[in-house]
Amino acid sequence: xxxxxTVYSAMLTLSLLFVSTLSYAVDxxxxxxxxxxPAAAPPLNWHAIIMFLIFVGITLVITYWxxxxxxxATDFYAxxxxxxxxxxxxxxxxxxxxxxxxxxxAALVYFNGxxxxxxxxxxxxxxxxxxxxxxxxxxxxGKYTYADVVSFRLQQKxxxxxxxxxxxIVVIWYLIGQAVGAGQLLHTLVPQMSYxxxxxxxxxxxxxxxxxxxxxxxxxxxxxxxxxLLGGASCMAFGVMYHEGFSFAKLFSDAxxxxxxxxxxxxxxxxxxxxxxxxxxxxxxxxxxxGTAGLPHILMRFFTTTDSKAARKSVLYxxxxxxxxxxxxxxxxxxxxxxxxNNPEYVVNVTKSVLDLKGGGSMPAIYLSHAIGxxxxxxxxxxxxxxxxxxxxxxxxxxGASALSHDxxxxxxxxxxxxxxxxxxxxxxxxxxxxILAVLLGxxxxxxxxxxxxxxxxxxxxCTNFPVLVLSVFWKxxxxxxxxxxxxxxxxxxxxxxVIGPTVWTKVLGNGPAxxxxxxxxxxxxxxxxxxxxxxxxxxxSESAKKERAAFDAQMIRAETGLGAEAAAEH
Amino acid sequence: xxxxxxxxxxxxxxYLELVHRRNTLGWTxxxxxxxMYFGFTLMIAYAPDILTNPIAPGSVIPMGMLLGLxxxxxSCATTGIYVYIANKTFDPIIAEIVREASK
Numbered sequence: 307x308x309x310x311x312t313v314y315s316a317m318l319t320l321s322l323l324f325v326s327t328l329s330y331a332v333d334x335x336x337x338x339x340x341x342x343x344p345a346a347a348p349p350l351n352w353h354a355i356i357m358f359l360i361f362v363g364i365t366l367v368i369t370y371w372x373x374x375x376x377x378x379a380t381d382f383y384a385x386x387x388x389x390x391x392x393x394x395x396x397x398x399x400x401x402x403x404x405x406x407x408x409x410x411x412a413a414l415v416y417f418n419g420x421x422x423x424x425x426x427x428x429x430x431x432x433x434x435x436x437x438x439x440x441x442x443x444x445x446x447x448g449k450y451t452y453a454d455v456v457s458f459r460l461q462q463k464x465x466x467x468x469x470x471x472x473x474x475i476v477v478i479w480y481l482i483g484q485a486v487g488a489g490q491l492l493h494t495l496v497p498q499m500s501y502x503x504x505x506x507x508x509x510x511x512x513x514x515x516x517x518x519x520x521x522x523x524x525x526x527x528x529x530x531x532x533x534x535l536l537g538g539a540s541c542m543a544f545g546v547m548y549h550e551g552f553s554f555a556k557l558f559s560d561a562x563x564x565x566x567x568x569x570x571x572x573x574x575x576x577x578x579x580x581x582x583x584x585x586x587x588x589x590x591x592x593x594x595x596x597g598t599a600g601l602p603h604i605l606m607r608f609f610t611t612t613d614s615k616a617a618r619k620s621v622l623y624x625x626x627x628x629x630x631x632x633x634x635x636x637x638x639x640x641x642x643x644x645x646x647x648n649n650p651e652y653v654v655n656v657t658k659s660v661l662d663l664k665g666g667g668s669m670p671a672i673y674l675s676h677a678i679g680x681x682x683x684x685x686x687x688x689x690x691x692x693x694x695x696x697x698x699x700x701x702x703x704x705x706g707a708s709a710l711s712h713d714x715x716x717x718x719x720x721x722x723x724x725x726x727x728x729x730x731x732x733x734x735x736x737x738x739x740x741x742i743l744a745v746l747l748g749x750x751x752x753x754x755x756x757x758x759x760x761x762x763x764x765x766x767x768x769c770t771n772f773p774v775l776v777l778s779v780f781w782k783x784x785x786x787x788x789x790x791x792x793x794x795x796x797x798x799x800x801x802x803x804x805v806i807g808p809t810v811w812t813k814v815l816g817n818g819p820a821x822x823x824x825x826x827x828x829x830x831x832x833x834x835x836x837x838x839x840x841x842x843x844x845x846x847x848s849e850s851a852k853k854e855r856a857a858f859d860a861q862m863i864r865a866e867t868g869l870g871a872e873a874a875a876e877h
Numbered sequence: 878x879x880x881x882x883x884x885x886x887x888x889x890x891x892y893l894e895l896v897h898r899r900n901t902l903g904w905t906x907x908x909x910x911x912x913m914y915f916g917f918t919l920m921i922a923y924a925p926d927i928l929t930n931p932i933a934p935g936s937v938i939p940m941g942m943l944l945g946l947x948x949x950x951x952s953c954a955t956t957g958i959y960v961y962i963a964n965k966t967f968d969p970i971i972a973e974i975v976r977e978a979s980k
Contacts, residue, residue, distance in 0.1 A: 420929075423945040424921060430949055431914045434956050438903040438910075442963075555936065562937045572939045573929040575921045584922030591918035595911075615968060622953075622960045629949045863886050866896055867971050869978065 353685020372519030382520035383450035386875035391616040395623020400528030412671035415639020419571025426632035432598025437621035442614040443865040459857035466713040468793040473602040477706035483759040485748025494665040509745035531697035539634040545678035546641030561643040589829035597764030600771030603705035642670035645677040707736035758809040769831040770796030782858040785851040788843030803827035
């Protein structure tokens with residue numbers, strides 16, 4: 307196909323560009339070893355660049371392998387449904403444990419102590435709910451996207467459009483957050499590389515991974531990254547505990563003694579200095595729990611397993627890996643208080659503030675690796691953090707592209723009659739489009755305040771995807787009208803209340819006191835969505851609604867027994 | 878799936894038992910996780926003293942740290958329980974239902 311050749315040559319050009327920029331990044335310091343590396347920035351880290359290159363090399367080899375084994379749409383979207391429970395568990399962990407949760411939770415603990423644990427707990431508890439209510443049923447009912455499940459017995463067009471809108475909003479904002487994080491991290495670690503170049507490298511790599519290797523490459527990038535991140539974080543936590551004589555009592559009392567806020571780091575359930583806000587705490591809890599269970603790139607992973615039993619097992623593995631990882635980040639955060647704070651090597655000005663780090667607030671975990679294992683280990687952890695971003699961005703991009711190609715193109719525009727090859731082609735084009743969009747938005751948002759991104763993405767996932775999915779699977783009475791009106795209530799309710807909330811209205815837009823006083827709108831929007839979906843469904847007396855209710859029993863048989871479910875590909 | 882197979886399955890007592898047992902287990906465990914987590918969250922919201930008190934006089938470790946870790950461990954444990962029961966009891970029933978339906 308001619309078009310493929312064009313894409314391929316474009317890819318080749320991009321990869322050449324990428325290799326040349328990287329070799330530039332490597333050559334520059336070699337040519338001038340004593341070049342003026344700004345004193346405030348960490349010294350150029352050879353170890354980081356070499357380890358990062360090794361990671362990229364391995365993942366590109368895997369991508370090549372995956373590309374030669376990706377022939378059908380099922381290969382592209384769902385890795386041929388050949389992923390085992392353990393593999394999917396690792397990939398789930400790799401998809402979910404973002405650099406934000408690694409560097410972010412460690413930093414939260416570093417600045418606020420115990421408070422950081424509240425996020426770890428909230429980000430984990432969605433997983434049991436995914437297992438108990440949706441994982442197996444998703445696998446049995448769906449093909450490539452969660453909209454397959456919701457539209458199983460409902461009308462394709464309105465449901466797919468609603469689901470694609472919510473998926474794309476979540477994916478694009480999540481991508482912006484990841485791109486900004488990647489740019490800042492890489493630029494801080496390798497100051498010779500500009501913020502823009504860092505983001506372009508991320509964009510080029512994920513376009514290569516996903517267009518060529520599809521879900522197979524994405525899955526293996528995520529598995530390798532999860533292994534590296536769990537291994538690296540384990541070493542760091544071990545280093546901290548070794549330093550503290552393997553005593554948690556000593557770890558925590560040393561941290562209290564060394565932290566400028568002293569015992570407050572053990573006694574604050576809100577950020578230190580903030581006013582307690584019970585409603586906000588509850589809304590945050592709801593958002594983290596149900597948001598996790600509604601993220602499109604997470605839900606998509608369940609279509610890759612061989613069967614519903616593997617989907618089920620994968621959640622157990624994934625939950626254990628993620629829970630273990632959060633415990634490690636907690637130890638890492640406290641370790642950073644002991645080994646990083648007060649150290650003039652890492653702190654901007656010790657006489658001013660012992661916590662204020664060179665390179666910004668997300669650096670505690672990075673510097674801790676240096677304190678424990680020197681430049682070599684710093685390089686390793688920096689490369690791992692970067693690999694983490696690549697893995698998460700790949701999963702997100704593929705989920706966004708599936709919403710465009712499978713839900714919008716194949717199901718809405720072509721009404722389910724799309725040629726499989728054409729659908730995959732549209733998907734690859736969508737990946738390239740989303741990748742470029744992520745790069746452009748990442749650059750545009752460099753200096754923007756992006757603090758609301760977690761609230762935005764998790765709120766829409768918690769208020770739209772999760773309730774609509776659960777209602778469609780468990781409630782016979784749900785009709786297209788209920789699902790669509792409920793879904794849009796979730797999307798626009800979340801966005802609307804976020805815009806008039808404290809972060810966006812006051813801090814980003816500078817409009818004075820917020821009209822809606824809470825950062826997390828879930829406690830209002832989620833009940834509203836359920837009410838709207840219920841009322842709109844029970845009052846729906848149309849013929850199609852009757853058919854939809856009548857089709858529930860057959861849907862349930864397939865959901866429960868897996869009869870008729872998509873089978874694993876045979877190769 | 879033909880209508881005949883569908884109605885066969887729907888009237889199969891084993892299918893009804895499977896649905897009943899899986900739903901009971903799934904919703905019970907969901908309720909347990911929600912009660913634990915929202916109990917923890919409500920304490921953050923309305924009774925932070927319970928969480929910030931030290932676990933023992935003289936210790937700096939707050940009660941909330943143990944409870945938070947407890948929720949993490951319990952999340953892993955409940956997923957383990959579900960998978961164990963599902964592997965052991967649901968899968969054989971599903972296999973039987975599928976076999977009987979395709980007769």
